[in-house]
Amino acid sequence: MEPINIVKSVYAPLDRKNVDTDQIISKEFLKRIERTGFGQFLFYHWRFDKEGNEVADFVLNKPQYKDAEILIAQDNFGCGSSREHAPWAILDYGFRVVIAPSFADIFHNNCFKNGILPIKLTEAECDELLEQGLQEAQAIEVNLEAQTVTTPSKVYSFNIDPYYKEMLLNGWDEIALTFKYEDAIAAYEAKRVVFE
Amino acid sequence: MAKNIIEKIWESHIVHREEGKPDLLYIDLHLIHEVTSPQAFEGLRLNNRQVRRTDLCFATMDHNVPTKNLPTINDPIAKKQITTLADNAKEFGVQLADMGHPDQGIVHVIGPELGLTQPGKTIVCGDSHTSTHGAFGAIAFGIGTSEVEHVLSTQTLWQTKPPTMEIRVNGKLGVGVTAKDIILAIIAKWGIGVGTGHIVEYTGEAIRALSMEERMTICNMSIEAGAKAGLISPDEKTVEFLRGRRFAPQKQFEEAAAYWLSLASDEGSTYDVVLEIDAHEIEPVVTWGTNPAMGTGVSKAVPTTADYVSESDKQALKNALAYMGLEEGQPITSIEIQHVFIGSCTNSRLSDLRAAASVVKGNKLHPNVKGIVVPGSHSTKKEAEAEGLDKIFTAAGFEWRESGCSACLGMNEDIIPFGERCASTSNRNFEGRQGAGARTHLVSPAMAAAAGIYGHFVDVRQLEKQEA
Known part of the structure; x- marks a missing residue:
């Protein structure tokens, strides 16, 4: 996975709470057996109407947000299905950072496995950013090392679990790391209680 | 300790x-x-x-x-x-x-x-x-x-x-x-x-x-x-x-x-x-919106914007009702349905099929309603057939299917058409979950079966009173 530290980009303000993974990537696009190619289907039923035409007032279809690598939304982002196709679609579309007041657990976990940085800011801070971003697209800088989000007028700081921070900064393969604990796993298996 | x-x-x-x-x-x-x-x-x-x-x-x-x-x-x-x-x-x-x-x-x-x-x-x-x-x-x-x-x-x-x-x-x-x-x-x-x-x-x-x-x-x-x-x-x-x-x-x-x-x-x-809740205060629930928390008792009505304080909650209600094609304050029992789905990992086990069949027995699906019953496993299907449940469903006009996730998420061909409404025993009523534009109402197996017979939501407790 790609390491991540500094991301400078405009952000797309998605002013919704409880964005579920069915909206992020709809079930008809889950049949691929690869990890790639899901970006074209991101938020499909919000981006396109029944006839397949772009919905003009959906945020990602507005030209000022086209190159956004940062997505900001409201509470409980990524709730529902465990489908990792959701972060795959977000990454493949071009986002590296998602900011929200809270995330659903499985989605949050899935981000760290794919080099996506999920940032929790307070609800008031997200509201402020959403409001500003909806008025005018603005470029901001996310710095994982420093744990900051910097806008032209303000610096926000965020917390992140140090274990996941290291993983993202280094782009580590978690499975390769776990293989270093082979002795501990084998020892656990030797004393594991199994009833016949 | x-x-x-x-x-x-x-x-x-x-x-x-x-x-x-x-x-x-x-x-x-x-x-x-x-x-x-x-x-x-x-x-x-x-x-x-x-x-x-x-x-x-x-x-x-x-x-x-x-x-x-x-x-x-x-x-x-x-x-x-x-x-x-x-x-x-x-x-x-x-x-x-x-x-x-x-x-x-x-x-x-x-x-x-x-x-x-x-x-x-x-x-x-x-x-x-x-x-x-x-x-x-x-x-x-x-x-x-x-x-x-x-x-x-x-x-x-x-x-x-x-x-x-x-x-x-x-x-x-x-x-x-x-x-x-x-x-x-x-x-x-x-x-x-x-x-x-x-x-x-x-x-x-x-x-x-x-x-x-x-x-x-x-x-x-x-x-x-x-x-x-x-x-x-x-x-x-x-x-x-x-x-x-x-x-x-x-x-x-x-x-x-x-x-x-x-x-x-x-x-x-x-x-x-x-957290504590009293079982006495729970009645059969029907969801009216686009996430599983947007639900209420069958005797109640769809909420109104006056029921919410924050602007974002009021907007969420409006978005949900626009998708669902419902009015603020509309009684739950006035909501007409076109589909019934009995199945999913939530409610497709033998006891669920029995509960639905006990409501269906001797009745017919409403002429405007299509219904499918999808047992949770091959073995559940066989057990249900041994009890004759399949016959009860098919006699009422339901289709009796092979096991799978089916219309809970519509990855296969079991999809609810655009704009149509389904009483579903599944677990998610998100936008598009059962098909693009499909409108899902989450309910228990007995409530789904009853809605299928009447063509709109009904309180199963009233049915039981009538029968008694």
Whole structure:
């Protein structure tokens, strides 16, 4: 996975709470057996109407947000299905950072496995950013090392679990790391209680 | 010191613990299906890795499988995903209940049925409804595909120990009120984010009174409250359910049973959060919106913007009603439906089919309504047929199908058409869940069956009064 530290980009303000993974990537696009190619289907039923035409007032279809690598939304982002196709679609579309007041657990976990940085800011801070971003697209800088989000007028700081921070900064393969604990796993298996 | 079941299971599964890191947790059972596993097996191949414990994995096909005209799969992409799982299972030596196999079914239905699901286990699957298995007193949770690959390779996961939550359901349920109504009422009361980051234990008189199948319905929807997992302490019902099941212990069953019962939360154990609800206040629930918390009692009405304080909540109501094609303040019983879906990992077990059949018996589907019944597993289907339930449904005009996830998420051909409305026993009413533009109302099996007969929602408690 790609390491991540500094991301400078405009952000797309998605002013919704409880964005579920069915909206992020709809079930008809889950049949691929690869990890790639899901970006074209991101938020499909919000981006396109029944006839397949772009919905003009959906945020990602507005030209000022086209190159956004940062997505900001409201509470409980990524709730529902465990489908990792959701972060795959977000990454493949071009986002590296998602900011929200809270995330659903499985989605949050899935981000760290794919080099996506999920940032929790307070609800008031997200509201402020959403409001500003909806008025005018603005470029901001996310710095994982420093744990900051910097806008032209303000610096926000965020917390992140140090274990996941290291993983993202280094782009580590978690499975390769776990293989270093082979002795501990084998020892656990030797004393594991199994009833016949 | 008194410990709750969550702490007991967690602590007994720690392979490695170190300051500043999540725990490395051992996984006892890994369930696998066709949609969230292909990229994980591909990852093993690319890195020249093996499945560490094929004996602790079990795979089946459920999400994509057709529920009629087997074994033909018309969708070539779905077919490829299904054959990919069969190929992967063969290549890596994983047990598989393939399409048409007597053990095939929805992964969360067959796990308990086969006795794979047992108290005290850590259970994972690339599916958020893995919480179902918590009904047996297991820590069971959904994971993404990267974690599926991690478990295949190492039989472990790095997990931060979550805070615990007790949801206590006091008192007795009224007649006609079911496990589905309990969990929908819990989610409606506290919201779809209430459990986020927590493992929930359901306790209280109303929970203890439930059968194992009803407990599975409750735990199944823990994820709809945002919880990482939901579970119920084992008791004699748990033990008796597992006795004689094929993958349950045989020679040492009594020793296993004693161990299982010892896992129940100790008297006086504590939780980080405690919520209480009175079973008396719960009535049959119908969801009216686009997430599972947007639900209310069948005797009530769709909310109005005046019921909400914040602008964002008012806007969420408007968005939901626009999608659902409903008016503010509209009585729930005035909502007309065109489809009934009885099935899914929430409500497709034998007791669910019996509950629906008891309402359907001797009646016909309303002329405007189409209905399908999709048993949760091949074996459930056979048991239901042995009792003649299939005949009751087909005589009323329902279609009786083969097992699978079906219209719960519409990955196969079982899709609700654009703008049409479905009374569904499934677990999610998100926009587009059952098909683009489809409108889903989550209800219990009896409520779904009754809506199918009347063409609109009705209170099953009134029907029972009339019959008495």
